[in-house]
């Protein structure tokens with residue numbers, strides 16, 4: 001939805017290529033026989049063309065979840081409501097200068113289960129997003145140890161992630177940050193790919209349900 005945040009769009013096409021390849025047929029069968037997966041790989045193509053955050057009308061789509069003044073916001077709302085999906089992935093890039101808190105390492109990937117109210121309550125919808133994030137973090141620690149962070153969870157009443165969580169879809173925000181000597185973010189693209197794919201796998205086999213939510217709070 002932010003035109004200058006393209007990393008995850010590339011990762012989505014990596015996932016589509018994965019599904020289209022002959023490899024890992026058993027794992028793919030496990031995923032595709034249990035899940036229906038929809039992709040909206042680029043919500044703001046005009047912004048992407050200009051490499052700018054906002055759409056061509058100058059609207060930040062991620063502050064348009066309630067008023068729905070942008071065609072892109074209307075599209076996203078319509079897609080969300082037509083699917084009533086159990087899980088949703090909200091994909092962004094963040095500053096390459098952010099660190100994983102209290103470490104000297106970059107926050108290469110940051111996760112968030114967005115809050116759905118100011119009190120930051122945890123219901124089943126948000127709790128399931130937290131469990132998926134713990135699962136993804138455990139995988140990513142093998143590839144980028146110490147380089148995973150938890151994004152600020154202050155409630156933003158106009159944002160799509162916060163509202164989609166409120167509307168009943170467990171929402172997982174992934175922010176692609178910085179990685180040393182990777183200005184084109186191609187390493188981060190791989191981490192995105194691994195991360196989303198591992199999430200899809202655990203959603204399909206439901207083993208994320210065993211995860212304790214307290215592990216989520218331990219992510220820096």
Ligand SMILES: [Zn+2]
Nearest residue numbers: 002005092093
């Ligand atoms: Zn963004």
